[in-house]
Amino acid sequence: MAIELTVNGKKTTVPAAPDTPLLYVLRNDLELNGAKFGCGLGQCGACTVLVDGKPIRSCSLAVEEAVGKAITTIEGLGTIEKPHPVQKAFMEEQAAQCGYCINGMVMTAASLLQHNPKPSDGDIRQALAGNLCRCGTHARILRAVARAAGETAR
Amino acid sequence: MSALISRRRFGQGLGALTIAFSLIPPALADGAKLPGDLAGTPRLDAWLRIDADGTVTVFTGKVELGQGILTAFEQIVADELYIDPARIRIISGDTAQTPDEGFTAGSQSMEYGGTALRHACAEARQIFVQLAEKRFGTHDPSKGEMVLWHHDGSIQVNDRKVTLWELAGEIDLHREATGTAPLKQPAALRYIGKNRPRRDIPAKVTGGAAYVQDIRLPGMLFGRISRPPSYAAQLADFDEARVKKLPGVVAVVRDGRFLGVVAEREEWAIAARDELARAAKWHEEARFPAESDIYKYLKSLPAEDHVIADKGGGPAPASHVSLTGSFTRPYTAHASIGPSCAVAQLKDGKLTVWTHSQGVFPLQRDLAKALDMDVAKIRCIHGEGSGCYGHNGADDVALDAALLARAAGSRPVKVQWMRDDEFSWEPFGPAMSIDLRASLNEVGAIVDWEHHVWTNTHTTRPQKDGVNLLAAWHLAQPKAPGKPLMIPQPAGGGDRNAIPLYDLPRQKVVHHFIPQMPIRVSALRGLGAYANIFAVETFMDDLAKAAKVDPVEFRLRHLSDPRANAVIQRAAALAGWQPGLPGGTGKGRGVGFAKYKNLSAYLAVIVDVEVDRASGKVRVTQAKAAIDAGQTVNPNGLINQTEGGIIQAVSWTLKEQVTFSTEHITSRDWVRYPILAFPEVPAIEVSVLDRPEERSLGAGEAAQGPAAAAIGNAIHHATGVRLRDLPLSPERIKGAFG
Numbered sequence: 029m030a031i032e033l034t035v036n037g038k039k040t041t042v043p044a045a046p047d048t049p050l051l052y053v054l055r056n057d058l059e060l061n062g063a064k065f066g067c068g069l070g071q072c073g074a075c076t077v078l079v080d081g082k083p084i085r086s087c088s089l090a091v092e093e094a095v096g097k098a099i100t101t102i103e104g105l106g107t108i109e110k111p112h113p114v115q116k117a118f119m120e121e122q123a124a125q126c127g128y129c130i131n132g133m134v135m136t137a138a139s140l141l142q143h144n145p146k147p148s149d150g151d152i153r154q155a156l157a158g159n160l161c162r163c164g165t166h167a168r169i170l171r172a173v174a175r176a177a178g179e180t181a182r
Numbered sequence: 183m184s185a186l187i188s189r190r191r192f193g194q195g196l197g198a199l200t201i202a203f204s205l206i207p208p209a210l211a212d213g214a215k216l217p218g219d220l221a222g223t224p225r226l227d228a229w230l231r232i233d234a235d236g237t238v239t240v241f242t243g244k245v246e247l248g249q250g251i252l253t254a255f256e257q258i259v260a261d262e263l264y265i266d267p268a269r270i271r272i273i274s275g276d277t278a279q280t281p282d283e284g285f286t287a288g289s290q291s292m293e294y295g296g297t298a299l300r301h302a303c304a305e306a307r308q309i310f311v312q313l314a315e316k317r318f319g320t321h322d323p324s325k326g327e328m329v330l331w332h333h334d335g336s337i338q339v340n341d342r343k344v345t346l347w348e349l350a351g352e353i354d355l356h357r358e359a360t361g362t363a364p365l366k367q368p369a370a371l372r373y374i375g376k377n378r379p380r381r382d383i384p385a386k387v388t389g390g391a392a393y394v395q396d397i398r399l400p401g402m403l404f405g406r407i408s409r410p411p412s413y414a415a416q417l418a419d420f421d422e423a424r425v426k427k428l429p430g431v432v433a434v435v436r437d438g439r440f441l442g443v444v445a446e447r448e449e450w451a452i453a454a455r456d457e458l459a460r461a462a463k464w465h466e467e468a469r470f471p472a473e474s475d476i477y478k479y480l481k482s483l484p485a486e487d488h489v490i491a492d493k494g495g496g497p498a499p500a501s502h503v504s505l506t507g508s509f510t511r512p513y514t515a516h517a518s519i520g521p522s523c524a525v526a527q528l529k530d531g532k533l534t535v536w537t538h539s540q541g542v543f544p545l546q547r548d549l550a551k552a553l554d555m556d557v558a559k560i561r562c563i564h565g566e567g568s569g570c571y572g573h574n575g576a577d578d579v580a581l582d583a584a585l586l587a588r589a590a591g592s593r594p595v596k597v598q599w600m601r602d603d604e605f606s607w608e609p610f611g612p613a614m615s616i617d618l619r620a621s622l623n624e625v626g627a628i629v630d631w632e633h634h635v636w637t638n639t640h641t642t643r644p645q646k647d648g649v650n651l652l653a654a655w656h657l658a659q660p661k662a663p664g665k666p667l668m669i670p671q672p673a674g675g676g677d678r679n680a681i682p683l684y685d686l687p688r689q690k691v692v693h694h695f696i697p698q699m700p701i702r703v704s705a706l707r708g709l710g711a712y713a714n715i716f717a718v719e720t721f722m723d724d725l726a727k728a729a730k731v732d733p734v735e736f737r738l739r740h741l742s743d744p745r746a747n748a749v750i751q752r753a754a755a756l757a758g759w760q761p762g763l764p765g766g767t768g769k770g771r772g773v774g775f776a777k778y779k780n781l782s783a784y785l786a787v788i789v790d791v792e793v794d795r796a797s798g799k800v801r802v803t804q805a806k807a808a809i810d811a812g813q814t815v816n817p818n819g820l821i822n823q824t825e826g827g828i829i830q831a832v833s834w835t836l837k838e839q840v841t842f843s844t845e846h847i848t849s850r851d852w853v854r855y856p857i858l859a860f861p862e863v864p865a866i867e868v869s870v871l872d873r874p875e876e877r878s879l880g881a882g883e884a885a886q887g888p889a890a891a892a893i894g895n896a897i898h899h900a901t902g903v904r905l906r907d908l909p910l911s912p913e914r915i916k917g918a919f920g
Contacts, residue, residue: 045449055448056404061389062389064568065395065520066519067601068601071601071853072852074519107388108390119379119387122383122818122822124386124387125822126566126567126568127248127382127386128393128519128569130386131389154861157859157861159860160519162569162857163248164825165825166863167825167865169860170863
């Protein structure tokens with residue numbers, strides 16, 4: 029059982045069964061911390077990654093479904109030194125408390141801005157409607173996404 | 183004393199340079215305790231190490247829960263030692279390395295942990311000055327000779343300079359604190375009181391290892407637990423072979439009605455957990471009271487009655503108006519986004535547990551009791567988890583991991599709960615029932631006040647007696663839980679904030695403490711304060727209305743604490759509060775206020791709502807808040823916590839309620855336990871009243887009660903409907919319209 033995947037631009041082979049949820053392959057085989065286990069039910073968004081640019085719940089996607097597609101995790105967006113505009117904006121707005129949900133927020137926002145570089149407040153809220161945050165960091169997350177939109181649009 | 187003053191003046195003129203006082207410290211007054219948690223751990227080297235490599239290592243028993251505490255500690259240490267924060271390493275919550283500071287809870291980390299660190303640093307600095315003086319000779323202030331501090335950890339006596347790092351080997355911290363070293367003057371503070379970016383956020387937005395969930399150890403296995411279907415279910419039959427033969431299963435653990443599995447891969451452990459559930463046959467019993475009857479049921483249980491306020495006895499004064507009101511708050515979930523997780527390894531008779539517990543030392547002691555091990559053979563190390571907001575499954579999963587590690591040879595085992603584990607087994611915030619009665623005289627002053635609150639204990643964390651870890655109750659030889667604890671006033675537990683801050687000449691407040699817990703409960707952010715403040719502040723609005731006085735004005739008239747008045751006035755100014763706005767329009771505005779615990783931060787909030795009469799749906803559109811938490815260490819951090827507290831309270835207040843049948847908890851996922859989502863989140867503004875001259879006050883739990891009351895008051899203003907049962911759900915609002 030070996031499955032070939034393209035993650036963050038790199039081809040890699042993982043020893044997982046085809047029906048394994050992508051989340052566990054990313055976290056355990058590829059040692060990528062970004063995507064988080066939150067519910068395993070596709071309800072909270074903590075495990076969000078981009079598959080061919082679309083935000084996908086990696087807890088509910090069989091790894092075989094991702095074969096031949098471009099998988100992007102938060103690690104592939106940017107680094108502390110060279111952050112993606114969304115990551116940079118989250119740092120600047122201090123848009124995290126515990127931060128456990130933030131992976132999903134950043135990934136969903138990155139996808140939103142790619143398709144809609146100048147979203148309204150309502151657009152941002154709608155895009156993030158399926159991403160749960162328990163600390164109540166919503167106000168900052170909204171500001172961070174708006175800030176990132178301002179920077180990418182420039 | 184004159185030399186002191188002249189030196190202080192001199193320091194102020196120097197800008198970046200400031201002055202230390204190298205006075206021989208006076209002894210603390212007889213019987214006086216050392217400041218903060220220094221009282222429990224007086225040795226300076228328990229808190230601080232200064233190394234020749236130019237670093238300072240801080241040891242703290244308080245832990246990061248997403249509240250930014252370690253960044254605040256970094257600011258305190260950098261300021262008090264005059265060093266660059268980049269030089270600070272922090273070791274936090276490790277039973278082998280840090281002071282035992284109990285739990286990181288109750289908004290006390292700054293008051294106890296921060297205070298201890300600040301004084302320890304001040305004292306280290308004083309020792310450093312004495313060493314420098316030994317080297318350079320004492321300075322004579324009468325000749326204008328000065329000791330100057332630079333913010334790079336160096337000290338200058340006249341024209342000679344030496345750094346902390348050069349003297350690191352001589353700075354002997356292996357001594358007890360005196361608690362008398364003078365703290366840096368407020369005017370000289372460089373980091374305290376200023377915004378500082380959180381040290382943990384960069385890793386959290388780029389996929390760095392930040393959580394216990396991210397720990398990977400060589401040879402690590404994955405574990406999952408399959409709990410009984412309900413609290414009292416008994417295992418009738420179990421076909422272990424069915425599970426053992428699954429791919430990658432290393433061990434199946436059965437001990438009484440505790441069932442767990444260890445596997446090579448995480449998805450295999452999850453599949454094996456599903457199989458465990460199919461392989462086990464259970465006898466279930468209906469043990470829960472009917473949900474619809476829960477408050478009546480709780481009130482019917484035996485209670486210990488504690489009169490916590492009894493003022494102005496004698497016959498009741500003549501009253502003009504009397505009001506009564508009954509309030510309820512349902513069981514409420516912590517509902518962490520990430521289910522609880524721990525990693526455990528049992529090697530050479532020693533158990534190491536990586537945990538996001540709020541108290542690694544109490545957990546260590548409970549693990550020893552649960553596992554019949556010597557406490558010295560157990561080490562608990564804190565790593566961050568998903569936000570917990572109180573006592574969730576963090577401690578429980580640590581025991582789960584330890585029990586599975588015993589079956590895994592010496593390999594480490596990571597256990598994360600599944601979503602339904604968390605929602606059905608975590609100890610919920612307790613249900614509460616509150617009755618209020620108050621009277622006004624003919625000029626609209628409150629002349630009589632009576633508050634009764636019925637509730638269970640608000641803490642079942644690991645404690646001295648018993649074992650307060652879930653799996654311990656399910657073992658073949660079960661351990662008994664500890665006796666339910668009542669947290670005494672003035673902080674209080676279920677009765678927290680039941681005594682209003684208002685000037686009430688005659689009042690009686692009774693805490694009806696119910697030891698028996700039909701549903702597992704423990705500490706949830708704010709404990710009883712949330713519902714008590716909801717009730718008190720709802721009642722204040724009803725009384726204001728009866729007195730025909732504006733609700734803001736009515737509160738101010740009954741408060742004599744100027745800091746309380748100041749936050750209410752600030753919030754009112756921020757929101758543009760106007761008395762006499764017409765009600766019943768579907769749009770409304772409400773206010774709520776409290777001083778958390780009557781000991782901590784002051785907070786007032788004004789919210790705006792829109793109510794849709796057809797659906798009963800409430801949208802909180804805006805919240806404007808003012809907070810006074812004494813001296814603010816990191817204003818942005820304080821605002822972050824306060825915004826979060828308000829949004830979480832909007833969620834609790836409008837939507838949240840644990841549901842149950844007579845057998846099980848039924849709200850086991852996010853569909854059946856919905857929380858506030860982005861489209862529903864209000865615009866928020868928080869204003870900080872910084873008081874550098876006052877001590878820092880706990881602030882993380884200040885917002886919940888006032889926000890809940892402000893929402894209820896705004897709904898009342900918008901619709902004329904008064905709701906006293908939480909949550910203020912669409913069904914209830916529609917029902918109230920009739």
